[in-house]
Amino acid sequence: MSDDGDLSALVWGFLGISLLSVGGGVAALPEMHRLMVETHGWMDELAFSKRYALAQAAPGPNVMVVGLFGWHVAGITGMFAAMLAMCGPTSILAYGFCRLRGRLSGALGMRVFERGMVPIAVGLIAASGLLLAQGAAEAPLAVAISVGSTLFVWRSKRSPLWVLAAGAVLGAVFLR
Amino acid sequence: MPPSNRELFLTYLQIGLTSFGGVNAWARHMLVEKRGWLTEQEYAETLGIGQVLPGPNALNTAIGVGVRFGGAMGALACALGLFAGPMALLAGIAALYDAYGQLPLVRATLTGIAAAAAGMVLGTAIKMGVKLKPTLPLLAVGVAALALALLRAPLPFVVLGLAPFGLAAAWWAFRQGGGRP
Numbered sequence: 519m520s521d522d523g524d525l526s527a528l529v530w531g532f533l534g535i536s537l538l539s540v541g542g543g544v545a546a547l548p549e550m551h552r553l554m555v556e557t558h559g560w561m562d563e564l565a566f567s568k569r570y571a572l573a574q575a576a577p578g579p580n581v582m583v584v585g586l587f588g589w590h591v592a593g594i595t596g597m598f599a600a601m602l603a604m605c606g607p608t609s610i611l612a613y614g615f616c617r618l619r620g621r622l623s624g625a626l627g628m629r630v631f632e633r634g635m636v637p638i639a640v641g642l643i644a645a646s647g648l649l650l651a652q653g654a655a656e657a658p659l660a661v662a663i664s665v666g667s668t669l670f671v672w673r674s675k676r677s678p679l680w681v682l683a684a685g686a687v688l689g690a691v692f693l694r
Numbered sequence: 695m696p697p698s699n700r701e702l703f704l705t706y707l708q709i710g711l712t713s714f715g716g717v718n719a720w721a722r723h724m725l726v727e728k729r730g731w732l733t734e735q736e737y738a739e740t741l742g743i744g745q746v747l748p749g750p751n752a753l754n755t756a757i758g759v760g761v762r763f764g765g766a767m768g769a770l771a772c773a774l775g776l777f778a779g780p781m782a783l784l785a786g787i788a789a790l791y792d793a794y795g796q797l798p799l800v801r802a803t804l805t806g807i808a809a810a811a812a813g814m815v816l817g818t819a820i821k822m823g824v825k826l827k828p829t830l831p832l833l834a835v836g837v838a839a840l841a842l843a844l845l846r847a848p849l850p851f852v853v854l855g856l857a858p859f860g861l862a863a864a865w866w867a868f869r870q871g872g873g874r875p
Contacts, residue, residue: 538853542751544815549849556846564805568795571808576787578710578780579717581750585781589788597785601777608749609757613769615747616761626868632746634864637832638856639745640822641839647816648844654808663806667813672820679714681810689806694798 525592525599527558532584532603539608541639543581547646550587560591567653575682581605659692697731699764699771705729706756706775711783717752717776725759732759752776829870831863 531553539546547570554560561569569590573583581604588600651664667681697705705724713720718741725732732740740762744755756776760769794800823836835856842852 535849537748538849539748539750540746540853542745542749544818546849547815548843548846552846552848564808567808567812568804571804571811572787572791573784574811574814575807576780576783577712577714578784579713579750579752579776581753582780582784585784586788589785594785597781597788601781605750605753605773605777608747609753609769609773612744612747612749612754612757613761613766615743616758616769628746630861630864630868632742633832633867634835634860634862635746635857636826637823637828637836637863638839638853638860640819640826641836641841642843642849642852643822644816644819644840645843647812647814647819650812650815651809654805654812656805660805660809663809664813664816667810668817668820669813671814671817672824677714678716678814678817681814682807685806685808685810686803687806689809690799690803693802693805 524558524560525596528588528591528596529599529603531557532588532600533607536604536606536608537611539604540635541642543579543583543604544646545639545642547583548642548649550584551649554587554590560587563649563653564656565590567650570650571654571682575686657693659688663688696763697729699767702760702764702768703771703775706772707779710776711779713752718755721752721755731763829863829867831866832860835860835863 532550535546535549535553538549551563551566555563555566569586570583573580573586576582581601584604585597585601588596588598590596592599647668651661654664655661663685667685670676670681671678709717709721709724722737722741726734726737740758741751741755744753744758745751747754753773753776756772757769760767760772762768764771795804826832828836838859839852839856842856843849
């Protein structure tokens with residue numbers, strides 16, 4: 519599965535995604551789904567949702583899931599290559615921006631920009647949730663877990679780790 | 695007394711290794727409450743910029759914190775600290791998954807977690823949307839982004855195509871709100 523063609527497709531894919539990932543890693547998941555599942559067929563959609571689950575169950579930034587996608591395509595090399603492609607260019611951009619920040623913070627243009635872009639990010643995050651749920655929906659109970667977890671996270675202030683733990687137990691007992 | 699680069703690295707190493715379920719809440723707790731390096735307002739501003747810039751929010755925010763205290767080296771210290779722990783852990787997890795991922799019990803457990811994690815993303819989006827209290831045009835932009843992404847429109851098309859509408863809606867909301875965006 520891991521030849522040079524795959525590795526370069528992986529790197530170019532995540533480079534392209536990273537520079538437009540307004541709203542962070544989760545908002546870019548639909549585009550990652552296109553890259554991993556639809557364009558290259560590197561994994562099916564259940565595998566895609568499970569990689570996201572693995573990354574969520576471990577500590578660290580949400581974007582770590584990109585490392586798991588990279589690992590799947592080209593092992594440890596793929597993991598580092600995908601993470602670097604996803605994080606390198608945007609880090610340089612963030613660095614440059616933060617150096618200028620003193621002059622820009624609180625500026626009107628900045629606030630309008632933020633307010634105008636955030637709804638797009640939220641819409642993309644919602645789409646990510648629906649795509650992930652579709653991928654995991656291999657049984658009615660899985661759909662019920664997704665719905666319950668949505669309501670819990672929306673309505674409650676408790677740590678979302680509770681829903682991951684509940685999902686793990688329900689899955690282990692009933693989805694075998 | 696501003697933190698040294700070594701302290702920045704060690705603090706972000708700790709944040710990276712403890713931040714289950716997303717980094718931002720843990721980073722705030724550590725930087726504002728435990729270390730007292732940033733005020734609540736300073737952290738919120740740094741996070742806000744990290745979220746608007748493309749790329750991982752948590753990483754952009756870490757870079758902002760690093761630049762503030764230690765320039766380029768500070769930014770590097772925070773970024774490396776944030777990723778060192780999770781990368782090592784994840785390599786282990788990926789190897790374990792390759793070896794045991796198809797065992798029925800592991801498969802079933804992960805499907806359960808995957809379903810829950812999906813709901814977590816969706817619930818977070820709803821929470822954010824409600825908290826924003828968007829005006830009608832801003833809400834329309836958000837719904838359009840959701841619909842286009844579900845119709846599998848490519849990301850550049852969604853982001854660049856909707857950005858002018860988002861900015862216009864934000865500008866309009868600003869004008870309506872009498873100067874407070």
